[in-house]
Amino acid sequence: MTTLALPRLALTAGEPAGIGPELLVRLAATSLAANFIAITDRGLLERAAARCGTRLQLIDDDGESTDHRPTGTLRVRHIPLGSTEIPGQPDPRNARHVLATLSEAADGCMARRYAAIVTAPLQKSSINDAGIPFSGHTEFFAEHSHADVVMMLASPELRVALATTHLPLRAVSAAIDATSLERTLRIVHTELRSKFGFDTPRIAVLGLNPHAGENGHIGREEIDTIIPVVNKLRQEGMRLLGPVPADTAFVPAQRERYDAVLAMYHDQALPVLKSEAFDRTVNITLGLPFIRTSVDHGTALDLAGTGKADPSSLIAAARLALDLVARRTT
Structure with a gap:
């Protein structure tokens, strides 16, 4: 019997000082049948796992497919931070890091390196404070892929x-x-x-x-x-x-x-x-040349660093992305 390769889902952590990195750690601890590729700073994930008190194994992404993902593992496409995060305190010096993760995720989907994108929340104001006009994930992906x-x-x-x-x-x-x-x-x-x-x-x-x-x-x-x-x-x-x-x-x-x-x-x-x-609502961008789902909430800066953020919406976003990928391939 042939074992099918797991879909490669690109994960972006959003605002480094928000709850996004911790949500990715919690998602990795689930048994969802997906090959998760975290597009972010490796150290950011390590620190988030420590704050959550969760064991996390990080593997450099080699672009290869796999038919199995051990619980608690993430593959990583390392994109370095501009400045080490302080939970709850967004830093405009990390704005270009955030945008670079989104660009890599979108480019990777259009090049078919990833089957879909699942995004954690970002802080629009921090990107704007860096002097970069930015309206949100939806508008960014639309412009990046030239889509309505x-x-x-x-x-x-x-x-x-x-x-x-x-x-x-x-x-x-x-x-x-x-x-x-x-x-x-x-x-x-x-x-x-x-x-x-x-x-x-x-x-x-x-x-x-x-x-x-x-x-x-x-x-x-x-x-x-x-x-x-x-x-x-x-x-x-x-x-x-x-x-x-x-x-x-x-x-x-x-x-x-x-x-x-x-x-x-x-x-x-x-x-x-x-x-x-x-906790079960998912944001999905219709009209893109790839699948993109996201949480339906913000960065929850007051919870960042506590390890108490609820991952339910991100898990729901990953489940929907997997459903949409499966429907596309049937």
């Missing part, structure tokens, strides 16, 4: 994609135009088919305004933009619901009608998702 992307957060019970991401609320309406909304819906539809295996995915499109605008009495974005795009794509065969009022979109009777939700802005739907499945 959509942010989705998914739990076992609910999938939520976003028409806009990290914008001030006052800027949301202007950012939702017919072109961008159509592009977003096409990406979500395509990825639900190719990555999640839905032959004819059902997508609930939320309205922007309360009660989906009440026929123009509480805003015209639904009438002028959302409804025309939804109708156009329905005529092409997409199964779209809406615009659905956000205040009723997540009741059980509505959830039975769709496979995913497209929310108009970040906080319109994500509080629902995170309140019921925070």
Whole structure:
């Protein structure tokens, strides 16, 4: 009987002073059937393991496949820190290290050295403090791979994609135009088919305004933009619901009608998702030429260095990445 090689998952540790390095150590202690390649500083991982009181074996990555990973081991693609980390205190001198780990992970996926990327949280402000414009993982990978992307957060019970991401609320309406909304819906539809295996995915499109605008009495974005795009794509065969009022979109009777939700802005739907499945929710970037999943939380600087950070979301992100890799290869 032939034994299959384990998928090579690239892991990035995110902010060196945050909980990311400790989460990678905890992930290595699981029995997940993956060949984990930690793209970060070797010493950073050693110090994180010591803080967690966990035994960790680090092996220099040789690029080779393997059919077995002993529990508690990580392969390492060493990228040195700019400055030794102090838990809880991000240092802008490490900004270029963080970006170098992301570049290596993305380049490695596009060169097929890695099957997918799983990212731990980073500190955007620290990178910006280094004088480097940076909006986040999603935007970085999109620019790096020249792809149009959509942010989705998914739990076992609910999938939520976003028409806009990290914008001030006052800027949301202007950012939702017919072109961008159509592009977003096409990406979500395509990825639900190719990555999640839905032959004819059902997508609930939320309205922007309360009660989906009440026929123009509480805003015209639904009438002028959302409804025309939804109708156009329905005529092409997409199964779209809406615009659905956000205040009723997540009741059980509505959830039975769709496979995913497209929310108009970040906080319109994500509080629902995170309140019921925070430790099981995964951030996935749709539209990339590779698989990328991530935790759904931040760097938790107050917990960094204590060894008490909960790895559940990173473990869920790794599990989803493995599921998506398996679906892609079947």
